[in-house]
Ligand SMILES: NC(=O)C1=CN([C@@H]2O[C@H](COP(=O)(O)OP(=O)(O)OC[C@H]3O[C@@H](n4cnc5c(N)ncnc54)[C@H](OP(=O)(O)O)[C@@H]3O)[C@@H](O)[C@H]2O)C=CC1
């Protein structure tokens with residue numbers, strides 16, 4: 001990519017896409033294409049083809065997807081598999097047809113088997129059964145990886161796939177019906193503190209372990225890999241450090257200033273018992289996460305408690 005390359009960031013209003021745009025602008029890239037889902041529905045093949053035909057982007061970050069937390073995945077399986085398969089197939093095929101130089105596809109750590117050995121190495125893909133709460137989404141993400149690999153093998157397209165761990169940061173989804181755990185707990189503790197509510201409900205047992213990466217670090221990794229990685233094999237992006245949901249809840253309660261009781265709602269699913277990425281491959285390539293979980297949560301809370309509550313579309 002040079003500073004005048006035409007770069008399309010699909011999903012640029014979302015958590016990941018908006019962080020990639022911020023990072024690209026900071027690095028000096030000047031020609032960035034952005035479209036909301038209202039302007040361009042990526043599930044629609046002819047709209048996507050017309051867009052690529054007209055704009056001819058040279059580089060594509062595919063960060064548009066139907067995304068949600070454990071409950072949304074569990075109750076909307078058809079939307080999660082259909083929307084993601086359509087978006088991936090349309091964007092990847094158009095990037096091929098209209099000769100994009102390179103495409104980066106965002107997968108997810110949920111593509112790995114539910115009971116895989118930890119930490120999760122890239123080669124564990126398709127070696128076991130998936131977690132049931134998000135299997136349709138994971139299958140769509142695996143299809144995205146395979147699309148990139150197939151277009152590389154048959155046509156020589158430089159399409160790469162990255163597998164981030166659980167993410168958080170500015171522009172996250174704070175809607176309690178479909179958000180991930182970290183923004184959900186931030187909002188619950190913040191509102192309970194303001195209203196003086198004595199207790200907050202945390203879903204599941206509090207025992208599952210998750211790894212969290214600050215989205216600014218993820219955007220940095222995506223730009224790094226777009227510049228330096230040209231192989232079809234997937235690459236994990238994370239910190240390599242995990243904590244329990246109970247530990248995360250305690251940390252967020254402290255940062256938000258909530259001093260009440262934390263109650264575990266075991267009628268809600270735990271999901272995968274443990275998900276921690278092996279990040280030795282990306283580390284060997286020369287990239288490391290920089291932001292500690294505490295620092296990232298503090299920065300996110302600073303944003304959420306001031307601008308976020310007013311600016312955030314997904315509350
Ligand atoms: N958040 C996380 O913890 C993780 C995310 N990822 C991956 O990162 C990528 C981005 O996720 P994230 O930023 O969190 O998700 P968000 O929900 O924050 O953003 C997704 C974006 O996709 C766009 N989008 C959704 N449907 C369509 C559509 N039909 N047509 C056009 N655009 C559409 C939305 O556009 P608009 O706003 O205009 O409606 C939205 O901006 C996804 O591929 C996800 O799988 C991977 C691991 C963890």
Ligand SMILES: C[C@H]1O[C@H](OP(=O)(O)OP(=O)(O)OC[C@H]2O[C@@H](n3cnc4c(=O)[nH]c(N)nc43)[C@H](O)[C@@H]2O)[C@@H](O)[C@@H](O)C1=O
Nearest residue numbers: 069070073108110134179180181184202203204269270271
């Ligand atoms: C990124 C990843 O995200 C999803 O998987 P997940 O890691 O299970 O996501 P989650 O953040 O929603 O939950 C993590 C843990 O936290 C617990 N938990 C507690 N309290 C709340 C709570 O209030 N909200 C939520 N959502 N979870 C809560 C919850 O019960 C679970 O044990 C995938 O579907 C898939 O989309 C994917 O790829």
